[in-house]
Amino acid sequence: MLSLYVPGDSVVHRVRAGLKLAVLAALGVGLFLGDSPVLMTGALLLTLVVGVAVAHLPWLALAVQVRPVWLWLALLFGFHLLATDLRTGTVAVLRLLALLVAAAVVTATTRVTAMVAVIEWLASPLRMVGVRPDRIGLVLAMTLRFIPLVADKAARIREAQAARGGSRVRLGMAVPLLIEVLRMATTVGEALDARGADDVPVRRGGRRARLAA
Amino acid sequence: MRWGRRAAGGADDAVATGAGIELRGVRHAFGERVVLDGVTLTLTEHRVGVIGGNGSGKSTLARLLNGLVVPTSGTVRVDGLDTRTQVRAVRRRVGFVFQDPDAQIVHPTVAEDLAFGPHNQGLDDAEVAHRVEEMLDRYGLAGHRDHPAHLLSGGQKQLLAIAGVLAMRPQRIVFDEPTTLLDLANTRRVARVIDELEQDVVVVTHHLDLLDGFDRVLVVEDGQVVADGAPAETVPWYVARMG
Ligand SMILES: Nc1ncnc2c1ncn2[C@@H]1O[C@H](COP(=O)(O)OP(=O)(O)OP(=O)(O)O)[C@@H](O)[C@H]1O
Ligand SMILES: [Mg+2]
Numbered sequence: 406m407l408s409l410y411v412p413g414d415s416v417v418h419r420v421r422a423g424l425k426l427a428v429l430a431a432l433g434v435g436l437f438l439g440d441s442p443v444l445m446t447g448a449l450l451l452t453l454v455v456g457v458a459v460a461h462l463p464w465l466a467l468a469v470q471v472r473p474v475w476l477w478l479a480l481l482f483g484f485h486l487l488a489t490d491l492r493t494g495t496v497a498v499l500r501l502l503a504l505l506v507a508a509a510v511v512t513a514t515t516r517v518t519a520m521v522a523v524i525e526w527l528a529s530p531l532r533m534v535g536v537r538p539d540r541i542g543l544v545l546a547m548t549l550r551f552i553p554l555v556a557d558k559a560a561r562i563r564e565a566q567a568a569r570g571g572s573r574v575r576l577g578m579a580v581p582l583l584i585e586v587l588r589m590a591t592t593v594g595e596a597l598d599a600r601g602a603d604d605v606p607v608r609r610g611g612r613r614a615r616l617a618a
Numbered sequence: 619m620r621w622g623r624r625a626a627g628g629a630d631d632a633v634a635t636g637a638g639i640e641l642r643g644v645r646h647a648f649g650e651r652v653v654l655d656g657v658t659l660t661l662t663e664h665r666v667g668v669i670g671g672n673g674s675g676k677s678t679l680a681r682l683l684n685g686l687v688v689p690t691s692g693t694v695r696v697d698g699l700d701t702r703t704q705v706r707a708v709r710r711r712v713g714f715v716f717q718d719p720d721a722q723i724v725h726p727t728v729a730e731d732l733a734f735g736p737h738n739q740g741l742d743d744a745e746v747a748h749r750v751e752e753m754l755d756r757y758g759l760a761g762h763r764d765h766p767a768h769l770l771s772g773g774q775k776q777l778l779a780i781a782g783v784l785a786m787r788p789q790r791i792v793f794d795e796p797t798t799l800l801d802l803a804n805t806r807r808v809a810r811v812i813d814e815l816e817q818d819v820v821v822v823t824h825h826l827d828l829l830d831g832f833d834r835v836l837v838v839e840d841g842q843v844v845a846d847g848a849p850a851e852t853v854p855w856y857v858a859r860m861g
Contacts, residue, residue: 589720
Protein backbone atom coordinates (compact mmCIF):
# COMPACT_ATOMS: atom_id res chain seq x y z
CA MET A 406 0.00 0.00 0.00
CA LEU A 407 3.05 2.24 0.16
CA SER A 408 3.96 2.95 -3.42
CA LEU A 409 1.22 1.48 -5.57
CA TYR A 410 0.50 4.63 -7.48
CA VAL A 411 1.43 4.33 -11.14
CA PRO A 412 1.81 7.85 -12.57
CA GLY A 413 -0.24 8.55 -15.67
CA ASP A 414 -2.52 10.98 -17.39
CA SER A 415 -5.41 8.73 -18.41
CA VAL A 416 -9.08 9.47 -17.87
CA VAL A 417 -9.04 7.02 -14.99
CA HIS A 418 -6.18 8.90 -13.38
CA ARG A 419 -7.97 12.20 -13.75
CA VAL A 420 -11.35 11.12 -12.39
CA ARG A 421 -11.80 12.42 -8.86
CA ALA A 422 -10.72 10.08 -6.10
CA GLY A 423 -14.07 10.33 -4.35
CA LEU A 424 -15.89 9.23 -7.49
CA LYS A 425 -13.54 6.31 -8.00
CA LEU A 426 -14.04 5.13 -4.44
CA ALA A 427 -17.80 5.54 -4.78
CA VAL A 428 -17.80 3.45 -7.98
CA LEU A 429 -15.66 0.87 -6.24
CA ALA A 430 -18.12 0.71 -3.36
CA ALA A 431 -21.10 0.46 -5.72
CA LEU A 432 -19.37 -2.29 -7.66
CA GLY A 433 -18.78 -4.17 -4.44
CA VAL A 434 -22.43 -3.96 -3.45
CA GLY A 435 -23.59 -4.90 -6.96
CA LEU A 436 -21.34 -7.93 -7.15
CA PHE A 437 -22.46 -9.23 -3.79
CA LEU A 438 -26.12 -8.77 -4.67
CA GLY A 439 -25.79 -10.58 -8.01
CA ASP A 440 -24.82 -14.19 -8.44
CA SER A 441 -24.57 -14.99 -12.13
CA PRO A 442 -21.27 -16.20 -13.58
CA VAL A 443 -21.86 -14.00 -16.63
CA LEU A 444 -22.18 -10.89 -14.48
CA MET A 445 -18.96 -11.76 -12.59
CA THR A 446 -17.01 -12.52 -15.74
CA GLY A 447 -18.29 -9.33 -17.32
CA ALA A 448 -17.27 -7.29 -14.28
CA LEU A 449 -13.81 -8.84 -14.23
CA LEU A 450 -13.26 -8.21 -17.93
CA LEU A 451 -14.54 -4.67 -17.60
CA THR A 452 -12.20 -3.82 -14.75
CA LEU A 453 -9.30 -5.35 -16.68
CA VAL A 454 -10.16 -3.28 -19.74
CA VAL A 455 -10.41 -0.13 -17.64
CA GLY A 456 -7.11 -0.89 -15.92
CA VAL A 457 -5.03 -2.07 -18.84
CA ALA A 458 -6.54 -0.46 -21.93
CA VAL A 459 -7.90 2.80 -20.53
CA ALA A 460 -5.57 3.57 -17.63
CA HIS A 461 -2.55 1.98 -19.37
CA LEU A 462 -1.49 0.18 -16.22
CA PRO A 463 1.11 -2.52 -16.63
CA TRP A 464 -0.22 -6.04 -15.97
CA LEU A 465 2.33 -6.31 -13.24
CA ALA A 466 0.79 -3.46 -11.24
CA LEU A 467 -2.46 -5.43 -11.10
CA ALA A 468 -0.88 -8.83 -10.62
CA VAL A 469 1.11 -7.59 -7.62
CA GLN A 470 -2.14 -6.86 -5.81
CA VAL A 471 -3.78 -10.15 -6.63
CA ARG A 472 -0.77 -12.35 -5.95
CA PRO A 473 -0.96 -12.40 -2.13
CA VAL A 474 -4.49 -13.84 -2.22
CA TRP A 475 -4.13 -16.48 -4.96
CA LEU A 476 -3.92 -19.20 -2.40
CA TRP A 477 -7.05 -18.04 -0.62
CA LEU A 478 -8.96 -17.89 -3.87
CA ALA A 479 -7.86 -21.43 -4.70
CA LEU A 480 -8.88 -22.62 -1.22
CA LEU A 481 -12.22 -20.87 -1.52
CA PHE A 482 -12.81 -22.54 -4.85
CA GLY A 483 -11.88 -25.95 -3.42
CA PHE A 484 -14.16 -25.38 -0.44
CA HIS A 485 -17.10 -24.59 -2.69
CA LEU A 486 -16.44 -27.65 -4.84
CA LEU A 487 -16.71 -29.77 -1.72
CA ALA A 488 -19.47 -27.90 0.08
CA THR A 489 -21.62 -26.46 -2.71
CA ASP A 490 -21.07 -26.71 -6.45
CA LEU A 491 -18.92 -25.60 -9.36
CA ARG A 492 -21.15 -22.68 -10.30
CA THR A 493 -21.22 -21.15 -6.81
CA GLY A 494 -17.46 -21.61 -6.51
CA THR A 495 -16.83 -19.95 -9.84
CA VAL A 496 -19.07 -17.02 -8.96
CA ALA A 497 -17.41 -16.56 -5.55
CA VAL A 498 -13.91 -16.55 -6.99
CA LEU A 499 -14.70 -14.33 -9.98
CA ARG A 500 -16.50 -11.87 -7.71
CA LEU A 501 -13.50 -11.47 -5.45
CA LEU A 502 -11.11 -11.29 -8.39
CA ALA A 503 -13.16 -8.56 -10.04
CA LEU A 504 -13.20 -6.57 -6.80
CA LEU A 505 -9.50 -7.05 -6.25
CA VAL A 506 -8.65 -5.87 -9.73
CA ALA A 507 -11.02 -2.92 -9.39
CA ALA A 508 -9.42 -1.94 -6.10
CA ALA A 509 -5.99 -2.32 -7.69
CA VAL A 510 -7.00 -0.03 -10.55
CA VAL A 511 -8.21 2.60 -8.07
CA THR A 512 -5.07 2.48 -5.92
CA ALA A 513 -2.77 2.49 -8.95
CA THR A 514 -4.44 5.56 -10.46
CA THR A 515 -5.04 7.62 -7.33
CA ARG A 516 -2.48 9.60 -5.40
CA VAL A 517 -2.25 9.03 -1.69
CA THR A 518 -3.12 12.65 -0.99
CA ALA A 519 -6.28 12.40 -3.08
CA MET A 520 -7.29 9.26 -1.22
CA VAL A 521 -6.50 10.93 2.07
CA ALA A 522 -8.61 13.95 1.12
CA VAL A 523 -11.59 11.65 0.57
CA ILE A 524 -11.06 10.06 3.95
CA GLU A 525 -10.89 13.52 5.49
CA TRP A 526 -14.14 14.39 3.78
CA LEU A 527 -15.79 11.20 4.98
CA ALA A 528 -14.58 11.99 8.48
CA SER A 529 -15.85 15.55 8.35
CA PRO A 530 -19.07 14.85 10.33
CA LEU A 531 -16.75 13.99 13.23
CA ARG A 532 -15.95 17.68 13.42
CA MET A 533 -19.15 18.02 15.44
CA VAL A 534 -17.58 15.97 18.20
CA GLY A 535 -14.37 17.96 18.08
CA VAL A 536 -12.30 15.75 15.78
CA ARG A 537 -10.26 17.57 13.15
CA PRO A 538 -10.58 15.63 9.90
CA ASP A 539 -7.53 17.29 8.37
CA ARG A 540 -5.51 15.88 11.23
CA ILE A 541 -6.73 12.39 10.42
CA GLY A 542 -5.59 12.93 6.85
CA LEU A 543 -2.19 14.24 7.88
CA VAL A 544 -1.68 11.35 10.25
CA LEU A 545 -2.52 8.84 7.51
CA ALA A 546 -0.11 10.48 5.09
CA MET A 547 2.60 10.64 7.72
CA THR A 548 2.07 7.00 8.60
CA LEU A 549 2.68 6.05 4.99
CA ARG A 550 5.74 8.27 4.91
CA PHE A 551 7.33 7.05 8.12
CA ILE A 552 6.67 3.30 8.02
CA PRO A 553 9.53 2.60 5.59
CA LEU A 554 11.76 5.00 7.47
CA VAL A 555 11.21 3.33 10.82
CA ALA A 556 11.62 -0.07 9.17
CA ASP A 557 15.00 1.14 7.84
CA LYS A 558 16.08 2.33 11.25
CA ALA A 559 15.06 -1.00 12.74
CA ALA A 560 17.09 -2.84 10.12
CA ARG A 561 20.12 -0.69 10.81
CA ILE A 562 19.91 -1.30 14.55
CA ARG A 563 19.54 -5.03 13.94
CA GLU A 564 22.66 -4.96 11.78
CA ALA A 565 24.61 -2.97 14.34
CA GLN A 566 23.66 -5.43 17.05
CA ALA A 567 24.49 -8.42 14.88
CA ALA A 568 27.87 -6.85 14.08
CA ARG A 569 28.57 -6.69 17.80
CA GLY A 570 27.54 -10.31 18.16
CA GLY A 571 24.22 -9.51 19.78
CA SER A 572 21.57 -12.17 19.86
CA ARG A 573 18.26 -11.70 18.14
CA VAL A 574 16.41 -10.70 21.28
CA ARG A 575 13.62 -8.37 20.20
CA LEU A 576 13.47 -6.34 23.36
CA GLY A 577 17.13 -5.39 22.97
CA MET A 578 16.27 -3.85 19.65
CA ALA A 579 13.15 -2.10 20.78
CA VAL A 580 14.90 0.24 23.19
CA PRO A 581 17.37 1.92 20.81
CA LEU A 582 14.68 2.01 18.14
CA LEU A 583 12.27 3.71 20.50
CA ILE A 584 14.91 6.27 21.45
CA GLU A 585 15.69 7.03 17.82
CA VAL A 586 12.05 7.33 16.88
CA LEU A 587 11.28 9.60 19.82
CA ARG A 588 14.23 11.81 19.00
CA MET A 589 13.09 12.09 15.43
CA ALA A 590 9.49 12.71 16.49
CA THR A 591 10.59 15.87 18.30
CA THR A 592 12.12 17.24 15.12
CA VAL A 593 9.14 16.11 13.05
CA GLY A 594 6.90 18.09 15.38
CA GLU A 595 9.07 21.16 14.97
CA ALA A 596 9.15 20.70 11.21
CA LEU A 597 5.35 20.53 11.12
CA ASP A 598 5.23 23.80 13.04
CA ALA A 599 7.84 25.42 10.84
CA ARG A 600 5.98 24.36 7.71
CA GLY A 601 2.73 25.88 8.89
CA ALA A 602 0.75 22.74 9.79
CA ASP A 603 -0.80 24.83 12.51
CA ASP A 604 -1.94 27.67 10.28
CA VAL A 605 -5.46 26.48 10.87
CA PRO A 606 -7.95 29.20 10.00
CA VAL A 607 -6.92 29.83 6.42
CA ARG A 608 -6.39 26.23 5.54
CA ARG A 609 -9.66 24.90 6.85
CA GLY A 610 -11.76 27.26 4.82
CA GLY A 611 -10.00 26.45 1.59
CA ARG A 612 -10.14 22.73 1.79
CA ARG A 613 -13.63 22.36 3.13
CA ALA A 614 -15.01 24.68 0.51
CA ARG A 615 -13.25 22.78 -2.25
CA LEU A 616 -14.42 19.34 -1.21
CA ALA A 617 -17.95 20.40 -0.58
CA ALA A 618 -18.15 21.90 -4.07
CA MET B 619 21.09 50.48 8.69
CA ARG B 620 23.36 48.06 6.94
CA TRP B 621 22.07 46.27 3.90
CA GLY B 622 23.45 42.88 3.09
CA ARG B 623 25.03 41.88 -0.16
CA ARG B 624 22.52 40.29 -2.50
CA ALA B 625 22.89 36.99 -4.30
CA ALA B 626 25.27 36.90 -7.23
CA GLY B 627 23.50 37.68 -10.47
CA GLY B 628 21.81 40.92 -9.56
CA ALA B 629 18.34 41.61 -8.21
CA ASP B 630 20.01 44.03 -5.83
CA ASP B 631 16.83 45.66 -4.78
CA ALA B 632 14.36 42.88 -5.53
CA VAL B 633 13.87 41.89 -1.93
CA ALA B 634 13.45 44.64 0.59
CA THR B 635 13.46 42.69 3.82
CA GLY B 636 12.88 45.47 6.28
CA ALA B 637 14.25 45.71 9.71
CA GLY B 638 15.90 42.32 10.06
CA ILE B 639 16.07 40.07 13.07
CA GLU B 640 16.58 41.61 16.45
CA LEU B 641 17.43 39.76 19.67
CA ARG B 642 17.39 41.77 22.88
CA GLY B 643 18.73 40.51 26.18
CA VAL B 644 17.86 36.97 25.23
CA ARG B 645 18.30 34.30 27.82
CA HIS B 646 17.10 30.75 27.44
CA ALA B 647 17.11 27.88 29.89
CA PHE B 648 15.84 24.32 29.64
CA GLY B 649 14.84 23.76 33.23
CA GLU B 650 17.86 24.66 35.34
CA ARG B 651 20.27 24.57 32.44
CA VAL B 652 20.98 27.98 30.93
CA VAL B 653 21.69 27.48 27.26
CA LEU B 654 21.81 31.08 26.03
CA ASP B 655 22.49 34.15 28.10
CA GLY B 656 22.72 37.84 27.39
CA VAL B 657 22.40 37.62 23.63
CA THR B 658 21.72 40.96 21.97
CA LEU B 659 22.07 41.09 18.22
CA THR B 660 20.64 42.71 15.13
CA LEU B 661 20.91 40.67 11.96
CA THR B 662 20.35 42.60 8.75
CA GLU B 663 22.94 40.99 6.51
CA HIS B 664 22.13 38.83 3.55
CA ARG B 665 24.13 35.86 4.79
CA VAL B 666 24.97 35.20 8.41
CA GLY B 667 26.87 32.14 9.64
CA VAL B 668 26.80 30.70 13.15
CA ILE B 669 29.61 28.45 14.37
CA GLY B 670 30.64 27.00 17.71
CA GLY B 671 31.32 23.75 19.51
CA ASN B 672 28.80 20.99 20.23
CA GLY B 673 26.28 22.02 22.81
CA SER B 674 27.29 25.69 22.68
CA GLY B 675 23.73 26.80 21.93
CA LYS B 676 23.71 27.28 18.14
CA SER B 677 20.61 25.26 17.45
CA THR B 678 18.76 26.97 20.24
CA LEU B 679 19.76 30.34 18.82
CA ALA B 680 18.57 29.23 15.37
CA ARG B 681 15.24 28.00 16.74
CA LEU B 682 14.66 31.34 18.43
CA LEU B 683 14.67 33.04 15.04
CA ASN B 684 11.38 31.56 13.87
CA GLY B 685 9.71 31.03 17.20
CA LEU B 686 10.30 27.28 17.49
CA VAL B 687 11.84 28.27 20.79
CA VAL B 688 10.58 31.27 22.74
CA PRO B 689 13.22 32.81 25.02
CA THR B 690 12.86 32.44 28.76
CA SER B 691 13.48 36.16 28.95
CA GLY B 692 14.29 38.90 26.49
CA THR B 693 12.69 39.39 23.08
CA VAL B 694 13.21 38.23 19.53
CA ARG B 695 11.69 40.29 16.74
CA VAL B 696 11.63 39.52 13.06
CA ASP B 697 10.94 42.59 10.95
CA GLY B 698 9.34 44.03 14.04
CA LEU B 699 7.18 40.96 14.77
CA ASP B 700 7.60 39.47 18.23
CA THR B 701 8.12 35.69 18.16
CA ARG B 702 6.30 35.43 21.47
CA THR B 703 3.05 37.01 20.37
CA GLN B 704 3.07 36.82 16.57
CA VAL B 705 4.55 33.42 16.00
CA ARG B 706 2.42 32.52 12.97
CA ALA B 707 3.38 35.66 11.12
CA VAL B 708 7.00 35.09 12.05
CA ARG B 709 6.94 31.54 10.75
CA ARG B 710 5.48 32.66 7.46
CA ARG B 711 8.46 34.95 7.10
CA VAL B 712 11.19 32.66 8.34
CA GLY B 713 11.63 29.20 6.87
CA PHE B 714 13.63 26.58 8.75
CA VAL B 715 15.72 23.75 7.33
CA PHE B 716 16.78 21.04 9.77
CA GLN B 717 19.85 18.88 9.76
CA ASP B 718 17.99 15.64 9.07
CA PRO B 719 15.77 15.86 6.00
CA ASP B 720 14.07 12.62 6.96
CA ALA B 721 12.49 14.34 9.92
CA GLN B 722 11.02 17.19 7.90
CA ILE B 723 9.67 15.34 4.88
CA VAL B 724 6.20 14.42 6.09
CA HIS B 725 4.40 13.22 2.99
CA PRO B 726 4.99 9.94 1.20
CA THR B 727 5.89 11.28 -2.24
CA VAL B 728 8.06 14.13 -3.49
CA ALA B 729 5.35 16.28 -5.09
CA GLU B 730 2.98 15.80 -2.18
CA ASP B 731 5.58 16.90 0.27
CA LEU B 732 6.38 20.02 -1.75
CA ALA B 733 2.69 20.91 -1.72
CA PHE B 734 2.41 20.64 2.06
CA GLY B 735 3.74 24.07 3.07
CA PRO B 736 1.99 26.12 0.38
CA HIS B 737 -1.23 24.24 1.10
CA ASN B 738 -0.95 25.11 4.79
CA GLN B 739 -0.59 28.72 3.77
CA GLY B 740 -4.09 28.53 2.34
CA LEU B 741 -3.05 29.03 -1.28
CA ASP B 742 -5.44 27.77 -3.93
CA ASP B 743 -4.78 24.53 -5.78
CA ALA B 744 -3.50 26.18 -8.94
CA GLU B 745 -0.94 28.24 -7.06
CA VAL B 746 0.15 25.23 -5.01
CA ALA B 747 0.60 23.20 -8.20
CA HIS B 748 2.56 26.03 -9.79
CA ARG B 749 4.95 26.23 -6.87
CA VAL B 750 5.40 22.48 -6.79
CA GLU B 751 6.36 22.47 -10.50
CA GLU B 752 8.72 25.37 -9.99
CA MET B 753 10.54 23.56 -7.19
CA LEU B 754 10.63 20.21 -9.00
CA ASP B 755 12.31 21.93 -11.95
CA ARG B 756 14.64 24.10 -9.99
CA TYR B 757 16.07 21.28 -7.91
CA GLY B 758 16.18 18.54 -10.54
CA LEU B 759 13.42 16.55 -8.88
CA ALA B 760 10.99 16.56 -11.81
CA GLY B 761 11.82 12.94 -12.62
CA HIS B 762 10.97 11.99 -9.05
CA ARG B 763 7.62 13.74 -8.77
CA ASP B 764 5.63 10.68 -7.74
CA HIS B 765 8.47 8.70 -6.23
CA PRO B 766 8.39 7.81 -2.55
CA ALA B 767 10.57 10.37 -0.75
CA HIS B 768 11.97 7.40 1.07
CA LEU B 769 13.82 6.21 -2.06
CA LEU B 770 15.70 9.47 -2.71
CA SER B 771 19.41 9.74 -2.00
CA GLY B 772 20.55 11.71 1.06
CA GLY B 773 21.47 14.69 -1.13
CA GLN B 774 18.14 14.64 -2.94
CA LYS B 775 16.30 14.43 0.37
CA GLN B 776 18.05 17.53 1.63
CA LEU B 777 17.24 19.35 -1.62
CA LEU B 778 13.62 18.27 -1.23
CA ALA B 779 13.58 19.55 2.34
CA ILE B 780 14.98 22.90 1.20
CA ALA B 781 12.58 23.06 -1.75
CA GLY B 782 9.69 22.31 0.60
CA VAL B 783 10.60 25.41 2.58
CA LEU B 784 11.26 27.58 -0.48
CA ALA B 785 7.87 26.65 -1.92
CA MET B 786 6.41 28.72 0.92
CA ARG B 787 8.41 31.73 -0.32
CA PRO B 788 9.68 32.90 3.04
CA GLN B 789 11.70 36.12 3.16
CA ARG B 790 14.36 34.51 5.30
CA ILE B 791 15.61 31.01 5.85
CA VAL B 792 17.41 29.54 8.83
CA PHE B 793 19.49 26.42 8.19
CA ASP B 794 20.62 24.25 11.10
CA GLU B 795 23.57 22.17 9.91
CA PRO B 796 22.15 21.52 6.45
CA THR B 797 25.19 19.59 5.24
CA THR B 798 26.21 17.57 8.27
CA LEU B 799 24.76 14.32 6.94
CA LEU B 800 25.92 14.82 3.34
CA ASP B 801 28.94 13.66 1.38
CA LEU B 802 31.33 16.14 -0.21
CA ALA B 803 29.56 16.42 -3.57
CA ASN B 804 26.18 17.01 -1.97
CA THR B 805 27.64 19.42 0.56
CA ARG B 806 28.95 21.50 -2.35
CA ARG B 807 25.61 21.27 -4.09
CA VAL B 808 23.70 22.48 -1.04
CA ALA B 809 26.30 25.23 -0.52
CA ARG B 810 25.65 26.39 -4.06
CA VAL B 811 21.90 26.30 -3.50
CA ILE B 812 22.28 28.47 -0.40
CA ASP B 813 24.62 30.77 -2.28
CA GLU B 814 22.09 31.39 -5.01
CA LEU B 815 19.18 32.18 -2.70
CA GLU B 816 17.72 35.64 -2.91
CA GLN B 817 16.43 35.34 0.61
CA ASP B 818 18.42 36.36 3.64
CA VAL B 819 19.87 33.30 5.31
CA VAL B 820 21.24 32.32 8.69
CA VAL B 821 23.32 29.15 8.50
CA VAL B 822 24.47 27.15 11.51
CA THR B 823 27.27 24.84 10.47
CA HIS B 824 30.39 22.92 11.36
CA HIS B 825 31.46 23.05 7.69
CA LEU B 826 33.48 26.25 7.73
CA ASP B 827 33.90 26.22 3.92
CA LEU B 828 30.21 26.93 3.65
CA LEU B 829 30.82 30.39 5.04
CA ASP B 830 33.00 31.63 2.17
CA GLY B 831 31.55 34.87 0.97
CA PHE B 832 29.23 35.27 3.96
CA ASP B 833 28.66 38.78 5.25
CA ARG B 834 28.90 38.01 8.92
CA VAL B 835 29.79 35.09 11.16
CA LEU B 836 28.91 34.66 14.83
CA VAL B 837 30.88 32.39 17.13
CA VAL B 838 28.85 30.91 19.97
CA GLU B 839 30.45 29.53 23.09
CA ASP B 840 28.68 28.46 26.28
CA GLY B 841 25.52 30.25 25.34
CA GLN B 842 27.14 33.55 24.43
CA VAL B 843 28.21 35.19 21.22
CA VAL B 844 31.95 35.48 21.78
CA ALA B 845 32.94 36.74 18.34
CA ASP B 846 31.02 38.55 15.67
CA GLY B 847 32.33 39.95 12.39
CA ALA B 848 33.44 39.22 8.86
CA PRO B 849 34.27 35.55 8.25
CA ALA B 850 37.85 36.49 7.38
CA GLU B 851 38.30 37.51 11.02
CA THR B 852 35.99 35.28 13.00
CA VAL B 853 36.60 31.94 11.28
CA PRO B 854 40.41 31.89 11.76
CA TRP B 855 39.92 33.16 15.31
CA TYR B 856 37.53 30.29 16.00
CA VAL B 857 39.84 27.72 14.40
CA ALA B 858 42.78 28.95 16.48
CA ARG B 859 40.69 28.89 19.63
CA MET B 860 39.56 25.33 19.02
CA GLY B 861 43.23 24.34 18.91
N1 LIG C 1 14.93 20.45 24.40
C1 LIG C 1 15.98 20.49 25.23
N2 LIG C 1 15.84 20.14 26.52
C2 LIG C 1 16.89 20.18 27.36
N3 LIG C 1 18.13 20.55 27.01
C3 LIG C 1 18.33 20.90 25.74
C4 LIG C 1 17.26 20.88 24.77
N4 LIG C 1 17.77 21.27 23.59
C5 LIG C 1 19.08 21.53 23.80
N5 LIG C 1 19.42 21.30 25.08
C6 LIG C 1 20.75 21.51 25.66
O1 LIG C 1 21.13 22.82 25.42
C7 LIG C 1 22.50 22.92 25.10
C8 LIG C 1 22.67 23.64 23.78
O2 LIG C 1 22.06 22.86 22.77
P1 LIG C 1 22.07 23.26 21.26
O3 LIG C 1 21.35 22.18 20.55
O4 LIG C 1 21.60 24.63 21.09
O5 LIG C 1 23.62 23.18 20.91
P2 LIG C 1 24.36 23.21 19.51
O6 LIG C 1 25.36 24.30 19.58
O7 LIG C 1 23.38 23.24 18.42
O8 LIG C 1 25.14 21.82 19.48
P3 LIG C 1 25.49 20.86 18.27
O9 LIG C 1 26.67 21.43 17.59
O10 LIG C 1 25.80 19.57 18.95
O11 LIG C 1 24.28 20.77 17.41
C9 LIG C 1 23.02 21.50 25.08
O12 LIG C 1 23.67 21.27 26.30
C10 LIG C 1 21.79 20.65 24.99
O13 LIG C 1 21.98 19.45 25.68
MG1 LIG D 1 22.79 21.91 16.88
